[in-house]
Amino acid sequence: MVGFSPIASVISKVFNCSIVLVEMQTLLFLAAFIPANFTAIYLLPRKGLRWTLIAGGGLLMGGAWLRILVNITGKFEMACIGSVFAAFGQTFFYNCTSKLASEWFGDGERTIATTLGSIAIPIGSITGFIMPTIMIGEADLEDEEKGKGKIGLYIWIQCIIVTIAVINLIYQASDKPPTPPSLSASQPQPQFFDFKSDYRSLISNKSYLMLALSFGTVYANSGALAAIISAMTRPYGYKIRDNAIFGSAFILCGILGAILGGLLTDKYRKFKLTLQLLSGMTSLLTFLTLFSLPTASVPLLALNLGLVGLFSIPMNPLSFAFAVELTYPIPEAMSNGMMLLPSKIYGAVLGLVTAELCEVNPKWAIGAFWVNTVVSAGASWFIREELRRLNQ
Template sequence: MGEKIVSSSPTEYKTTKFRFVELILFMFIGLMNQVIWVSFSPIVVESKAFYGVSEFWIVFLAASYMVAYIPVNFPACWMIDKYGLKWGVGVGVILTGLFGLIRGIFAANFVIVVISQIMCAIGQPFLLNSFTKLASTWFPEKEKATASGLGTIATLIGAIVAMLVPGMLGEGFDIGKLLLWYGIISFVSMGLFLIFAKEKPEFAPNPYADKTKALATKGTKDLFKIKDFNLLLLMLFFGLGAFNAITTKIDLIFDPTWDSGLIGGFMIIGGIFGAIILSGISDAKHKRKIFINIAMMSAVPLCILLAIINTFWIVCAIGFIFGFLLVSCLPVGLTYAAEITYPAPEETSNGLLMVLGQIGGLLLLIVPVDFLMYVVAGLFLIGGILSFLIEDTDVHEKRRLQ
């Protein structure tokens, strides 16, 4: 593959075109892991009838991802730090590919479906915690948030596939065949990753990749000494928690006569556009704080509007704006965290933020559906206030050089 010299301060760093192949391999398996997560959320009613179980067990299939993330996060961070991008992340890749296929083959057996779903959920932290490390290891400074944003887009595409496909198949579709196809594609994506993915490029592409990182254990302890990282933890607790809870319960939040999968699809499509556009602007301007401010504060009125508007297509439009502004904040926030906590491993800061989001999502699942959007709006208001208290990346960089 061709190489390109990238100037960054007095030092020159090299990039390779294979970085895009590497990113696609990570995106493909990350996408399928999210398909498996969300696959039952837009078809709660149909799944209850298919398996003959209560609503609780169908919601649990999605909630298991949030439950599993909490204990698995730190072992996943340690393994990624110790064994690297190919074999550390490879644990999650294998769990997703293998148990995604098993879930599809035995789709009619609810016990096997639950076990397989949990095993795929265990694989999720290995995948989601890897995108900022991938960006710092393979991409130049001006592309890091964009690369993380593309990783986020992959997970969003996975969610939108799971949201929209059942509606496209029409009434009476075969849930078993749908899960089998998801499993086959997951298995193929696992094979492609294991064959083609590489650990790291021959040359460092940016100054963050060019330094020796702190050990994960030391890095974790030191992270909590950074005020802005602690504030960011709270904001992700609110923001990612809200997105996880809304995604999990979307079939129960809105009018039962509406196509909830389509509403979720508009939210996620908005998130895809936002992750591309706003992450790119964030990289170009090397600014993070303003995008976090906008996401937190805009979510307050948008959540209230989603709760009170009774027109389907207006709700879809608001959902698109909600996704555009909120979901795009995730890659910017994760990149910001990696920058202000350097030299701690990216997967450590990434993992802590993600696990707080999972805890937030689980707690919000307890909130009655009728009040969920109002509670979320209140949490975003608190998050918005906190977002004005953080300092941008350049302030942290200047302080580190002093």
């Protein structure tokens, strides 16, 4: 999703295209979620985990190979085609996370299982931040043909990695373990569900709506930040490789926080308290970015963004697990998917708005992110903690 963001300025120069077009590759993943989400919700209860995951993997692989059109035509605009296919595939994996945790793990393991499933995409994002900056740098701005060659090689490497992963998925993926790990997992799940009825139940559940608001505002921040990181740091003299450091710090610390948060939540089952802590600290640390960004200090900004990631990324798996608890027995794909849907839409809009704000003053973009975190922290206090699945 973020594989082009750290080198957006180089791609813009060597392919003679707008930097907005490069940043839009990330935003396409957010926008494509809308139709892909409903497809995944329809497919998962009917075909099960295995075929939903394989379908997602096939779309990801197809999207990766369609990006080869950039190498063939010499036009970066062709990357949009592959990005749309890959975005559809990624959505299937998002919707399978909580379902996999419910089917394969017991009551005391589900949150950490959801966490481990959710951080797979951030781990991929780390690769997306680091790999291009190792292969491509400011020196490639001087020789456009050499720069195009390196970017073409980078796209080929993406294709190979994705293809190997999907082949492994085809051989390994399975619907359920031989023995159900919990009482809820042993109960038969309806193959078909009433979308309208479940949707009404979701929008009438005030705690679920507050959770969706708390989660969605911070989730949108992460997606928009990944898209505009280059535009945000460039006015202060940061280099391309610095963006890789910032992105990696944000995600690595977030993965650590997600694992610790998952373990503690499984042990103490304090979903609401954990959400309040995470959203509150995210708001404070995002505000501090207003002061660390203009310093042009790579270590200071990396530390600041790392701490933001430490508290914001764990909100993803926590919210997925909490949503299932608040809405049980509504299918996991429905409760998680309908929470992700407005978050993705808002994230795409936020990315476009903050990209324009960065052209005026990057601090305005940080200010927009901070307002979101304040809304998130406030919404967390209006959630009533009902653990319906655990207390059945």
